[in-house]
Amino acid sequence: MLSLEAIQAAAERARPRVMRTPVVPVSDGNWLKLEPLQPTGSFKVRGFFAAALALSSEQLERGLLTVSAGNAALACAHVAQQLGVPCRVVMFDSAPEPKLEGVRQLGGEPILMPRDRLLDWMGQRGWESEPETFIHPFADEVVQAGHGGIGLEIVQQVPQVRRVVVPVGGGGLAIGVAGAVKALKPEVEVIGVQSDGYPLWVRTFEEGAPPSVTPHTIADGTAAPYDAGMHERLRDCVDRWLAVPEGNLRRAVAQLAVAGKVVTEGAGALGYAALELLPEGPETVAVISGGNVSPDLLASLLDENC
Amino acid sequence: MLSLEAIQAAAERARPRVMRTPVVPVSDGNWLKLEPLQPTGSFKVRGFFAAALALSSEQLERGLLTVSAGNAALACAHVAQQLGVPCRVVMFDSAPEPKLEGVRQLGGEPILMPRDRLLDWMGQRGWESEPETFIHPFADEVVQAGHGGIGLEIVQQVPQVRRVVVPVGGGGLAIGVAGAVKALKPEVEVIGVQSDGYPLWVRTFEEGAPPSVTPHTIADGTAAPYDAGMHERLRDCVDRWLAVPEGNLRRAVAQLAVAGKVVTEGAGALGYAALELLPEGPETVAVISGGNVSPDLLASLLDENC
Numbered sequence: 001m002l003s004l005e006a007i008q009a010a011a012e013r014a015r016p017r018v019m020r021t022p023v024v025p026v027s028d029g030n031w032l033k034l035e036p037l038q039p040t041g042s043f044k045v046r047g048f049f050a051a052a053l054a055l056s057s058e059q060l061e062r063g064l065l066t067v068s069a070g071n072a073a074l075a076c077a078h079v080a081q082q083l084g085v086p087c088r089v090v091m092f093d094s095a096p097e098p099k100l101e102g103v104r105q106l107g108g109e110p111i112l113m114p115r116d117r118l119l120d121w122m123g124q125r126g127w128e129s130e131p132e133t134f135i136h137p138f139a140d141e142v143v144q145a146g147h148g149g150i151g152l153e154i155v156q157q158v159p160q161v162r163r164v165v166v167p168v169g170g171g172g173l174a175i176g177v178a179g180a181v182k183a184l185k186p187e188v189e190v191i192g193v194q195s196d197g198y199p200l201w202v203r204t205f206e207e208g209a210p211p212s213v214t215p216h217t218i219a220d221g222t223a224a225p226y227d228a229g230m231h232e233r234l235r236d237c238v239d240r241w242l243a244v245p246e247g248n249l250r251r252a253v254a255q256l257a258v259a260g261k262v263v264t265e266g267a268g269a270l271g272y273a274a275l276e277l278l279p280e281g282p283e284t285v286a287v288i289s290g291g292n293v294s295p296d297l298l299a300s301l302l303d304e305n306c
Numbered sequence: 307m308l309s310l311e312a313i314q315a316a317a318e319r320a321r322p323r324v325m326r327t328p329v330v331p332v333s334d335g336n337w338l339k340l341e342p343l344q345p346t347g348s349f350k351v352r353g354f355f356a357a358a359l360a361l362s363s364e365q366l367e368r369g370l371l372t373v374s375a376g377n378a379a380l381a382c383a384h385v386a387q388q389l390g391v392p393c394r395v396v397m398f399d400s401a402p403e404p405k406l407e408g409v410r411q412l413g414g415e416p417i418l419m420p421r422d423r424l425l426d427w428m429g430q431r432g433w434e435s436e437p438e439t440f441i442h443p444f445a446d447e448v449v450q451a452g453h454g455g456i457g458l459e460i461v462q463q464v465p466q467v468r469r470v471v472v473p474v475g476g477g478g479l480a481i482g483v484a485g486a487v488k489a490l491k492p493e494v495e496v497i498g499v500q501s502d503g504y505p506l507w508v509r510t511f512e513e514g515a516p517p518s519v520t521p522h523t524i525a526d527g528t529a530a531p532y533d534a535g536m537h538e539r540l541r542d543c544v545d546r547w548l549a550v551p552e553g554n555l556r557r558a559v560a561q562l563a564v565a566g567k568v569v570t571e572g573a574g575a576l577g578y579a580a581l582e583l584l585p586e587g588p589e590t591v592a593v594i595s596g597g598n599v600s601p602d603l604l605a606s607l608l609d610e611n612c
Contacts, residue, residue: 037340039331257569257601261343261597262343298608299606302601
């Protein structure tokens with residue numbers, strides 16, 4: 001588990017540059033923590049600011065490099081732009097167009113790779129031969145600690161919290177949030193959520209070993225690969241796993257827009273979709289992680305579900 | 307102008323029941339105050355809680371009655387439900403279905419009238435022969451003072467604010483916000499915004515007398531009738547008027563969803579649509595007033611503009 005001190009220091013560094021996002025009630029005893037309101041539309045700026053502001057000036061001036069399903073790319077480009085250094089991002093060539101265009105608008109340069117080649121590049125630590133300073137989007141402990149700022153805020157905003165629901169892709173968000181919440185309130189249950197259209201971690205923990213799965217989900221933000229190091233760390237901090245049926249997830253994006261007035265991407269709505277699958281009772285905060293959905297997908301989800 | 311003391315007292319009464327909504331940056335020097343995140347999806351709960359909590363218990367127990375284009379109806383029903391008293395609401399028979407259904411779900415009873423009959427009912431103070439305690443959705447000074455809580459928060463959240471942009475329907479929101487902001491920072495310019503599809507106040511102030519206009523706008527929340535008393539009060543507190551072209555407004559709803567991650571109704575997006583029509587420079591906060599848009603309208607605005 002990350003130390004509380006590391007999380008507090010990381011959150012402190014990021015604080016002037018990120019939003020203290022609101023927590024809004026959504027149904028009896030259930031709350032949503034609204035990370036889509038962050039700059040670049042997701043929680044990722046928390047970890048990337050925490051990591052970039054911990055670099056030496058020599059490291060920072062070489063520019064930033066990351067690899068991303070989309071949101072880490074936007075966050076890294078934004079952080080680099082704010083700090084005045086260049087940025088390149090390795091991305092799936094299937095990334096939604098708004099995420100690609102967003103990276104370019106923030107002055108970042110996407111490097112597109114097919115899924116298999118990108119996973120190879122990650123497995124072979126392709127970044128080591130590149131000139132920039134690489135920030136790993138989920139395995140970097142300083143990034144994870146920065147995301148932990150969400151957990152610190154949840155405990156302040158909903159002191160009676162008993163359950164925290166977190167979407168899981170690479171796992172960095174869950175590790176950061178759980179680290180903060182459990183350090184301050186060890187009795188809180190942390191629930192990891194994925195879509196049944198890419199239940200990588202759910203099945204890894206059920207079966208003891210990583211399954212072979214290909215993403216068939218609107219939660220593109222959770223399509224990160226298996227990583228043995230993350231497996232260890234997720235085991236320590238996630239108490240329960242849930243796979244949300246993909247149909248529920250599609251409905252959840254529409255419901256959040258109509259009832260919650262918040263635009264979410266598939267991964268972003270996982271925590272909300274999980275609420276109806278959990279036994280009622282304990283005060284629960286679901287982390288709504290991001291809102292970078294393509295307009296045409298949002299429009300079809302509204303048409304389909306309302 | 308409302309007194310600062312009246313606004314502070316009203317905001318204080320409402321505070322435990324309403325949200326201190328976030329202010330998010332949207333472009334250089336421009337901020338959005340996000341009232342769609344309030345219970346019932348608009349700012350109206352602020353004024354209705356302030357008013358209902360100022361009633362005697364005898365007045366409150368008679369139940370609440372209001373008249374509304376939609377958002378005041380939802381707010382009144384919610385307030386009555388929270389305080390354990392019945393509620394009826396006179397509404398246009400053209401009110402969007404989500405607003406009608408929302409009132410019923412909150413235990414309120416809509417009384418539907420065609421536009422002309424409803425305006426007659428208001429002109430003749432039809433509520434005086436009804437058993438409940440009537441809360442006027444925009445002409446009631448305690449309601450206006452409750453809305454003023456938005457202005458108090460804006461000055462705390464963006465102390466460098468120089469301009470505040472407010473959508474105007476009946477006028478209660480503008481009077482409350484302007485009262486608070488100008489009492490604390492008299493140099494702030496208050497800009498009232500309507501759609502050119504129902505530019506009632508814009509033309510009233512241009513021409514010196516109320517024009518004959520029929521609403522042709524997605525900003526259904528601004529379709530309130532002319533009222534001589536409101537005319538006086540708006541003259542005192544709104545420094546400048548802007549009519550946003552209806553096409554810009556339709557685009558603004560889509561842009562706010564995609565870029566701002568916030569779902570807004572037509573009236574709610576007026577302040578955002580106004581930003582691009584204003585000269586750049588002064589730090590500006592636009593009040594985003596509500597998010598109760600029908601899912602099919604939101605889907606078509608996304609299809610049309612993205």
